[in-house]
Amino acid sequence: MGRASGTTKAPSESPSPVTPQPKRKRVEKPRVAPAEYDIPYFAHMQLNPARYPVTVGAPVGQPPFEPAPYGGHRAKKSMKEDAEDDSEEEDSESSEEEVVSLKRKALAISPPHNGFSGSDYKKAKMAGGRPALAKKVTAQMDSDDELIVQMKQARYQEKDIAQRLIDEGRTHYHPKTIGTRWARLKKVMQVRNDELLDQDLTDWHEGDDEVLAEAIAKADAEVEKLKQEIAAKKWRMVADKMKSIKPVVNFSQNACRKRHEDLEAGTAKPTPESVPDPDDEVKARIQSRLDKEEAIKKAARFTTHHQNLDNNAWTSRMRQY
Structure with missing residues (x-):
């Protein structure tokens, strides 16, 4: 008898028969029926008048008080x-x-x-005098206006004048109203005084000419100060306008003013681009300016692109510019 080998081969098992799977029936998705109520998507759209009555958006109820x-x-x-x-x-x-x-x-x-x-x-009567009524300002002043004129000429404050009127049972003016009425009374009195001068019923008296000269000097000083303020504001506006027109420039109001004066006098420094034979330093300045302008243009295009995306975010596709 032969010797059995060390490894025994397991008997081969026959594969189990494959059971046929039942075919799945295709379930058709139900079609979505049209909406029962055709309500508009946006609030500003109008309702369908064939379905909804016109009085749907009408207010209801009555005011709480009659x-x-x-x-x-x-x-x-x-x-x-x-x-x-x-x-x-x-x-x-x-x-x-x-x-x-x-x-x-x-x-x-x-x-x-x-x-x-x-x-x-x-x-x-009201608490603290009579209520203030609309009263025309004329040269024929009543007792209330005469008191206001007298106290204002005596350098009283508006609140003191208003309190004086209240204490005497006169018209109850607000302190701010006192100042407004005093300004209108001054204009009326000035017009009346001009009429008296034309009719030779009043005169310039001794000492008035000196007061006139002093007033002119003070007015000239204030006008000169205003001129300086207006000039400074002008050059501030010039600097801002230059920046808005050409964003690469960034000159102050003093630099703009000095450049303008130099141009008027013919002593302005020439620009680097106008130099006939520029050296390396001048070329570097020109190139630096060109690089800054290009960077600003790229930033402007990038900003415009993103603004368009933000403004058109509700659309289903991206616009190409």
């Missing part, structure tokens, strides 16, 4: 008045009392209106 007579004031009904509205007799009585009370309030705090003359309103 307008009351006498000056347009509005009275809010209290809980007690709402309970009294159940009875017709009580409603009529309460409405009459309400009208009387509102009329008294209107006489106290409202400006003159139809049915309430200005003379009656002028007689109405």
Whole structure:
């Protein structure tokens, strides 16, 4: 008998039969039915008038308060008045009392209106004098305007003049109104004085000419100061305009002014580009200027490109410029 080998070969197993898989049925996706309500996507778009009534966007409800007579004031009904509205007799009585009370309030705090003359309103006293009314400024001044003129000529402050008017029971002016009225009174008095001069009813008196010369000197000093301020503002504007026209330049107001003066005098330094035979240093300056201009142009194109992308981000495709 032969000797058995060390390794034994396992009997070959037959492959298991493949069970056929059932074919999957293709499930058709249901078609999306049209929307039941064709609501527009954007809020500013109009609704379909064939489906929605025109009164959909109309306001609803009423204002919380009803307008009351006498000056347009509005009275809010209290809980007690709402309970009294159940009875017709009580409603009529309460409405009459309400009208009387509102009329008294209107006489106290409202400006003159139809049915309430200005003379009656002028007689109405308020806390600290009479209320201020629209009063024309004329040369024939009343006692209130005369007091304002006298105190302003005596160098009193507006708040002191307003308090003086209140203490004497006169018109209750705001301190700022005192200054405005004083300026208008000065103009009226000046016009009146010019008329008197033309009619030879008033004169220039002793010492007025010296005051005139002093006033002219002070006015000239202020005008000269204003001229300097305007000139400085002009060259600031020139420097800003140069920067906006040509972004590569960055000269100050003093440099712009000096360059202009040199150009006018014919002593301005020539530009590097006008040198006939430039050396290496001049060429380097020219090239540096060209590099700066090119960098600014590239930055401007990059900024414009991104601005276009931001502005058109809602679109489905990128625009090519």
